[in-house]
Every structure is written in C-alpha cells, then in structure tokens.
Amino acid sequence: MSSPEPATPADDILPSLIEHALKAGADAAEAILSEREALSVGVRNSALEEVEREESRDLSLRVFVGRRQAVVSSSSLSADARRRLVERAVAMAALAPEDPFGGLADASDLAVGPFPDLDLHDATERSPEALEATARATEAAALAIAGVSRSEGADAAWSRGRWRLVTSEGFDAARQHSRFSLSASVIAEKDGVMERAGEGRAVRHLSDLIGPGDLGRRVGERAAAKIGARKIGSTTAPVIFENRIAAALLSPLLGAVSGPSVARGTSFLKDRLGQRVLPEGVSLLDDPFRPRGLGSTPFDDEGVRVAARAIVEDGVIATWLLNTASARQLGLRSTGHGARGSAGPAGVSVHNAHLTPGRNDLAGLMAQADRGLLVTGMFGPSLNANTGDWSAGVNGFWFEGGDIVHPVSEVTVAGNLTDLYARLVPGADLEFHDALNSPSLLFDAVAIAGK
Template identity: 35%
Template sequence: MANLATADSGTQIQRLEAAIDHLLSEAKRCGASAAEAGVSASTGLEVAVRMGEIETVEHTRDHGLGITVYFGKRKGSASTSDLSSAAISDAVAQACSIAKYTQEDPCAGLAPAELMATEIPSLDLEHPWGISVEDAVRLATDCEDAARAHDARIVNSEGASLSTHAGLKVYGNSHGFVGGYPSTRHGLSVAVVGKVGDDMQRDYWWTSARAPEDLESAESVGRRAAERTVERLGARRLGTRRAPVLFRAEQAAGLLRHLCGAINGSSLYRKMSFLLDQLGEPIFPDFVQLSEDPLRLRGLASAPFDGDGVATAPKDLLRDGVLQTYLLDHYSACRLGMTTTANAGGVRNMSVGMSERDRPAMLRELGTGLFVTDLMGQGVNNVTGDYSRGATGFWVENGEIQYPVEEITIAGNLKDMFKGLVAIGNDCDFIGSTTTGSWLLEEMTIAGE
C-alpha cells in the first residue's frame, strides 16, 4: 500500500471503495439479504527518546476490513487484514457460514436507508505531516530538554514521544451507500520526575491535533510537564472529611465520559445505567448546557457519518440541565423502540457551555476544599452511579492553594455529583474532543488518614 502521508487520498479511497463493492457483491452472491462492510488503512511514525537518547523509532502500516451479513434476522461477521480478492471472498464465506447458525435477533439489520448520509462534507481532517525521522527525534528531544531544563528539581525523565498518523476509512452497505474520508492525527508528549529530599513526583503534558501547526510547541509541552511535576513536590495527606471539590478541566472531561456511558444505548437497553428513564428530566442544574458537534472542522472526533452510515449532525445533549437525547446506534435504538441518534461509534466533539470564571476565580469560588488534578483507579459503577477514585491535587483555603496532597480517595454518587455542580470555569487549556472548563462540586467525601 502506498504511504498515505503522500499518496493521493482520493485514489486510495477509490481503491477501498472497490474492496467494499467486492465484499457486498460476494455477500449478495452467497444469498445474504443485506450486508455492510468497513475498510480502513493507515500509516504512521512514532519516535520515543529518553534522557537525550533515542529509545524507539517505529513505522506503522495497517489495513483491514470487516464484513457483516444478514440472512433475514440472522447475523454473521468476519474480518481480515488481507485485502486480496481471494481473502475478501473467504471472509464473506465465513460471515455467511456464521449467520446460518446464529439465533434470530429482531433488531439485526441495517439502519434505515433514508437515514444514510447523502453528502460527505469536507471537515478539514487531513493534514499530512511529512516529517523525517531525524526531525521527529529532534522535536521530541527539544520537548524533553525543555522539561529537564525548566527547574533544577527535575531529576529524571520517563521520556518524550512524537507520533504522526494518516488514515482512510470507508464504509458501505447494501442500501447502496458507500462513503469514506481521510484523516490525520499528530501528537507530542513528555513525562518527567521531580525530587526534593526523599519526595519524588511525576507528571506529564501532551498536545494532539489534526494539523501539525495546531500542536503546542515542543518547548511549551516540556515546560508545562515540568511545572505540573514540581507543583506536586512536598505533597501531604489529608484527614477524612467532606468538602467542596474542584475538578481540573481534564478530570471534568472524564466526568462527562461517565455521563456518556450512562446514556449510551447499550447500557440503557441492558438496564445497566444509573440514568435509566431520565430522558427529558433535569440531571444537572439549569445553567448546564452540553452539545455534540460531529461536523466541527479539524475536530479530533469529527465524522460525516457514523458507524452505521447514518448522517451525523450537531445536537444538544443537555439543555438547561435537562437530558435531551440518548446516544444510540441503530441496534440499541431498535432495542429501545427509538430511532438512531447517529452515535454508532460514540459521541463526537462535546462542548460544555462555560462561564466567564478563570482558574483564580474558580479557586475563590471553591473557598476551602480540594482541587483535584489527577485521578487513579476505575472505581465507577455505571449501574448505581457510585464513584470512588484515588486522587491527587491541592488543598485550598480562602481561595488560595496551600499545599499539594496525595494518597487520598474521593467518593460520591454521580447522580448527586451532577446535580451538585456549582460552577463551570472557562479554564480549558488543552486540545481534545471534549471541551470543558473545571467543575466545582458542592461536596464530596474525601478519605485520607
């Protein structure tokens, strides 16, 4: 396969569309009543350095396809990384063989034909970076050097890495829909270790974007990693208490991911969500607005159609704190007696309505409490909403950071946490598929000494 960073993506898409046509034709020839298929191809470069030395240089090249066939309400799937004609025929035959032995499922099948994307808008997702290995190593080294030189308390490094990837995705089904688009993604990150006396702390920073010019500079990434690390030196433990909690923006984005998991169709039809039957109900205070924009230009999660071929479009998830929609693909929508929301493959580019409060203003609003900057563990129960995770951060008094804290656990219930949201800041300082500022929660349990 040609290098996707330099090859004409239009030509590559045509090649993958031809593979889709072959798959669908084979499925029809084998007697399938309906079929769908996806083909992807990607190339990339990843380099990693540590303490000024090259650790790894990796060129990647991947491609694969998946086929799903339907014989009435029976379904079979198969996949292969071989795009030859013979391999495609074998994959279709395997999928058909599986389908003939599976149990009927009344919701098995394609999304309605009238919901298929009729246009594939350009979302400005393709920005190849023809960077050489030498220049990639130099940038990663510059990033690590900036972190190590920023403060004498930075004594070690876990290394810096740079990655660049270019890919193509094509999906088609027996409705006659075939669509594809190219995309790129680039990233730079570094993690370092600081030390004062016997106390050692580690932290990191990163940047990710569709276009290389949208990345933070190597020096900025390194400096921020060092700043975050030395801020944690001298961390103390807290005694157990209840107090207000401020989640830094990156951690607040994680709370939104828990929300998405709870309103995801597969969780709902399995009755494994703490937000069952909450559509149209207030689950946040009335100042909270949350939207999804899958058509955002250069968005890290943008897509013109979802994994079922259904056209995507911007929509409100929360309006005035009220849940406006679930996140449904065609199958889960059928199980719930609803219509797909074009979320096969997940939610794409969420944005929270932010206030005018910057970080200092949010700390003043916090007053006395915990400012959480990092979370550990997986203590979240999607069925009950119970939330318990290890945390590090800072203890704040009278709106001013007093000292870093570690080895604590914060606990609550997500339903109560969502309704107890007091304020959202405008201090989003990273590029991601979720845009939010910090979140101030009324109160949580803090378990410590």
C-alpha cells in the same frame, strides 16, 4: 473521523465484496476498508528509545442472514482472502443467535452527500529525524525545570488514515484524517520522594500542535509543583477538578445516556430522559462538524447522518446516544452515534462533546469555594453503572482563602454522580483538546478519604 478522499486502487474491492456476500446467501452486508500509516519516535533521558512505523490495511465484512449477523475481518486483501472472508462470514451468521434488533441502518437514516469539508487532513509528513528532534526538545524543556530529576519518556508521532464504508443499502463514502501528537512524562524528586507528571496533545493539523518547549515546561513545572505533597485527613469539602481532567467526570454521564446501556437497563440515568440532571443553564453539546475536531465526521460508522445536538440542554437530558440497534430496541431513531471497529457490531460514541462554560476561571472557582481540594491528577476511577456510585484516587493541591497552600497526594474522592452532577459549577476555562472537553468543575461538598 475524517473528510472525504479520492478513490484508491483498493476501492473496487468493497462493492465486489458486498456483491459476493449477497450471492453467497447474505440478506444484507456492509464492508469497511481501513488504511493507516503511522510513525512514532520516543526518547528517554536524552537517548533514542524507540521508532515505530506502521502501514496497515484492514478489511471488515459484516453480513446478515435474516436477523442473524457475523463480523469477520482480515489484513489481507488478496482474492483468496476475500473469498474466505465471505464464506466464513455467511457461515457464521447462519449459526449465530437471532438479534431482533439487528440489521443495517435504514435507508432513510443514511447520510447523503456532498459532505462538508471538515478540514481533518493535513498532508504534511513528518520524518523520523523531525519527530526525534521534537521529542528531544520536549524532554529537554521538562528536564530543565528545577526539581525534575529524570524523564519517563517523550514521544512525537504522526499518522494518517482513510476509512471507507459500503453497504448493500446503497451507502458508499470515504473519509480521511491526519493526526499529530506529542507527549511527555517526567519525575521530580526530593529527599527520596518521587512525584510524576505527564501530558499529551493531539491535533489534526501540525500547525495546531503545542510547541515542544511549551509542553515540556508545563509537564516539568507540574511535576516540580507536586514536591512536598502530603496526605490530608478525611473530610468533606469543596473539590475542583481542573479542566485538563474534568472530562473524566463527564464520561460516566455519556455512558449513562448511551442507548445500549439504557436498553440493557444498566444505566443510573435510564429513567431520566427529559428530566434535569445538571444545574439550570448548563448544557452538554455535541458537534460532529467542528472544523479540525478530533471527533468530527460527516457521517457515523453505520453511514447514518449526523447533526449538532444538545445531549443535555439547560440541565435536562435531551436525547439518548443511539446507534441503529439500540434505537430499534428503544423504539426510536438512530442519532448518528454508531461507532465501529474492524471487529464486532456497532457500539456508540460521542463526536465532539463539551460542557458549556460558566463565569469564573479557575482562580475564581477557588475564590468561590474559599477552601478545599484542587484535583489535577486522577487514577483508578470506579463506577457502579447501575447506581452512579463513583470514586477515584486523586492528587492535587489544598487551597484556603482561594490560594494554594500545599500539594496533596494519596487521597480518594467519592460520591454519587446523580447528586454530584446536580450541584456542579462549571468554570470559564473551557479548552478544546479532545473529543470530550470540559471547563474546570466545582462541587461544593465531596467526601474525601485521606489519612
């Protein structure tokens, strides 16, 4: 997401594309021009592994013929390509099935400028040499940790982009953003047993990016700490999900309050609007206006106004996440959560969401639980969206008396999310690194499948 940017030479394309689509038989149309420039450099075990550069422009046209719609995209901006784009889109829409809830966003729902400056663009350009040096420094810091045997790669990247939306309803606005990222993954080894750890960070401004030495050391230390991991017997015990991965427990909640899921009846929370799903005092908040936020935006991908709001307030579901189509199907108004790529109609996406923190830091949660499993890695989560039954493979550490005893691997945790959400205890260690953030989460009794 991004803040407004001055016009570019390609900007006159979109209004003319809308005009030609209407003349060709469309009743309504919207056009998107997405421009992106990116550079990524990767190293592995002190050797340069890859350099990737991208410069792209993608043009997308969505048209409606009555309640029938079609979306066509092209990477060419030539006059001939635009003509074919209009012809194909209108022809496809005429043959598409009717969607009684289709259509552009209502004019009364559209965002109106001037839009706030969310500080999402840093004009700094990183050279291949600078990115390579950063990646090498990250990897070197990780490899310097005792027990780390080799690297699976370190990557440093920079990108910037611009996105403009024009609709036949009169919406016309652009936004721009930058992104700087750093990631690394390494292997620690002892007696032929390997343990992996990795982490990545991304920010809007280079000055906010974690230093390569800091990231490298953290990755190396996490890998080394896993040496000697063992299985544990199957049991039911308290489980704490570290803040780095705790947001993965909240993603199914966002999916379950997504308007399209509720409208289709494929949500385990479809009948719970206005009902308690989290403990009293716990809220899930969404703020599209957070400065430099990875999910910040002055308007959604349908041009609809956005607002800071509680998704779950004091434990109670306060709203569904709605785009235009799902809002119409449910007899509601869009909440400004429409999300679009270059192909297909709009889906739904959160902006900057976070769970409100609690009182205890991670050590405090471990002391509160006394004994149990601290989860620091998760893989292969499985969810039954209709029932909320959930499971995931995890690794981490067994703790007793609030202190870590030994690392744990190859175990599975499982439960019903409706039940788990009702009993979660948030920690105080909330950090803002992604578009969805959470403090560490404690659950008092979770089924653990081990040896």
